[in-house]
Amino acid sequence: MYLYDDYDRRIQQDRVNQFREQVQRWRNGELSEEEMLPLRLQNGLYIQRLAPMLRIAVPYGTLSSRQLRQLARITRDYDKGYAHVTTRQNIQLNWPAVDDVPDILQDLLDVEMHANQTSGNCIRNTTTDEFAGVNPDELEDPRPYCEIIRQWSTFHPEFAYLPRKFKIAVNACPDLDRAAVQVHDIGVELVRNENGERGFRIYAGGGLGRTPMVGPIIRDFLPELDLLTYLESIVRVYNRYGRRDNKFKARIKILVKALGAEVFAGKVEQEWEAVRESRTRLTPEAVARYKTYFREPAYEQLTDGPGELSDKRTTDNEFSKWLSRNVQPHKKPGYAIVTLTVKKTGVPPGDITDKQLERIADLADQYSFGEVRTTHHQNVVLADVPQRDLYDLWQAIRPLGFATANLGLLTDIICCPGGDYCALANAKSIPVAEMIQRRFDNLDYIHDLGEIELNISGCMNACGHHHVGNIGVLGVDKKGLEFYQVSLGGSSQRDAEVGKILGPSFARDDMDDVVEKIINVYVENRTEEERFIDTYRRLGIEPFKQRVYDKEPAHA
Numbered sequence: 001m002y003l004y005d006d007y008d009r010r011i012q013q014d015r016v017n018q019f020r021e022q023v024q025r026w027r028n029g030e031l032s033e034e035e036m037l038p039l040r041l042q043n044g045l046y047i048q049r050l051a052p053m054l055r056i057a058v059p060y061g062t063l064s065s066r067q068l069r070q071l072a073r074i075t076r077d078y079d080k081g082y083a084h085v086t087t088r089q090n091i092q093l094n095w096p097a098v099d100d101v102p103d104i105l106q107d108l109l110d111v112e113m114h115a116n117q118t119s120g121n122c123i124r125n126t127t128t129d130e131f132a133g134v135n136p137d138e139l140e141d142p143r144p145y146c147e148i149i150r151q152w153s154t155f156h157p158e159f160a161y162l163p164r165k166f167k168i169a170v171n172a173c174p175d176l177d178r179a180a181v182q183v184h185d186i187g188v189e190l191v192r193n194e195n196g197e198r199g200f201r202i203y204a205g206g207g208l209g210r211t212p213m214v215g216p217i218i219r220d221f222l223p224e225l226d227l228l229t230y231l232e233s234i235v236r237v238y239n240r241y242g243r244r245d246n247k248f249k250a251r252i253k254i255l256v257k258a259l260g261a262e263v264f265a266g267k268v269e270q271e272w273e274a275v276r277e278s279r280t281r282l283t284p285e286a287v288a289r290y291k292t293y294f295r296e297p298a299y300e301q302l303t304d305g306p307g308e309l310s311d312k313r314t315t316d317n318e319f320s321k322w323l324s325r326n327v328q329p330h331k332k333p334g335y336a337i338v339t340l341t342v343k344k345t346g347v348p349p350g351d352i353t354d355k356q357l358e359r360i361a362d363l364a365d366q367y368s369f370g371e372v373r374t375t376h377h378q379n380v381v382l383a384d385v386p387q388r389d390l391y392d393l394w395q396a397i398r399p400l401g402f403a404t405a406n407l408g409l410l411t412d413i414i415c416c417p418g419g420d421y422c423a424l425a426n427a428k429s430i431p432v433a434e435m436i437q438r439r440f441d442n443l444d445y446i447h448d449l450g451e452i453e454l455n456i457s458g459c460m461n462a463c464g465h466h467h468v469g470n471i472g473v474l475g476v477d478k479k480g481l482e483f484y485q486v487s488l489g490g491s492s493q494r495d496a497e498v499g500k501i502l503g504p505s506f507a508r509d510d511m512d513d514v515v516e517k518i519i520n521v522y523v524e525n526r527t528e529e530e531r532f533i534d535t536y537r538r539l540g541i542e543p544f545k546q547r548v549y550d551k552e553p554a555h556a
Helices: 006-027 033-041 065-078 098-109 143-153 224-241 252-259 261-275 284-292 307-315 317-326 354-367 387-397 430-439 443-449 508-525 532-539 542-550
Strands: 045-047 052-056 062-064 082-085 091-093 168-171 186-192 198-204 217-223 327-329 335-340 351-353 371-374 380-386 454-457 471-478 481-488
Touching (some): 033 045, 065 082, 065 091, 065 098, 186 224, 198 261, 217 224, 317 443, 335 387, 354 380
Parallel strands (some): 168 186, 454 471
Antiparallel strands (some): 045 052, 052 091, 082 351, 186 198, 198 217, 371 380
16 A cells, blocks of 8 residues: 655645644634635535534545554544544544544544545545455556546645535446446546557546436546546546536536537547646656555465365355355455445444454454455455455454445445434435344345345435435435435446436335335346346336335236
């Protein structure tokens, strides 16, 4: 992973000192609330419904065990003893005091972390596949390119005040997309052209929120060394033509839609001609240097399927289920990728206590070279676990609540903090997630249902990615009362699609019944090989609508 150099430490220390002084001036009345607003946002600090919220950057979702332990201490000393994993792979604290934030930023700097550009109208944390670098199916490790983008975009003076926030994701897996690149402002996908040359397919103008859109391809192949100059051209065009008169029309997706993808791409190409040979253009030496930040750890020479693993798989059904759902193949023989699902029923999805953070750090040191990944599904990954240690690891994470074998299944719910915390939310999200998890508490049944993504957001800002859930739930306000709108058919995968709204919204107490009726239509109509999304696409929305609203059985 990337480590700070002297230059990084100096500018980050200057930033911490600067914010400490700004907080003091604000307390002294020398800065108004209006003047303080952009200053605190540039440091990741929001004022939420009940307390401030600090969003901490986790570049491409990678953390060291040392950083995890520092986060644990920070949550214990300055917050209520837990942290929250967000859908941008960041970490949020929900209860810090504003006056403590400079000290928190200093403590983060001590372990080479910060909160820069986790809020505000700038380029946010670049996200990627949580299996990056260890995925046997990826074209190449995407993290060096994420790091290149991170260094280019952090403190970029030209892009500090964009029309709206700006999000970039990178994917390198031809068959899967765990980074959801088509619903980002810019999606970057590693590809090779017909000559075998390395490059990128570029999407622009995707996004969720109030007007969800799947981004079109604006360049099918971009040579590797042109990555930054082309991204710079896109953001420049957006900065120049993006609307600033209406925040709801200010995202790049609105501009791309208004101009049309072809016209937008033409403007980018025109801008690119002016900058493609600038000093921003990458060199082979620079790319090679960034790749050295992500050297392989000291893997052992192992073989797949050690005897002890096969024995336990045969004799322990619960362990076998966990292996089949939460453990994925690794590019190195004898190793595996393990996802710790942070979805224990009764605990808000993505919430991790200080003690759990410290325990994960210990497990990372013991089993995975001291490194941890956060995921946009609000889970945690140990990416380099020897297969011989899987049973011991499984036993260690069971009492922590991280061994539920539901990865990618109905109860592995993405859920924003919602009205329990967020000042923007129209409705609570967490109680709905818990209600659905309690209704579907039979793990055998959940496994039988197969892959289903259920995402919940408390408002149109879509932090819970409800638009791209196979089943999406959106909290809405109706004359001061909380209701929930349901959409079906969304996907953030390579077949990305925005879900269709089922119909009128529902009261919170009805939501588990509504989801059960939707699932029943699927179960009654699926073919043997179909996932939920496949059955939905074959049937269309009508059978689901009929069952939920007409209370009559529906059969295709």
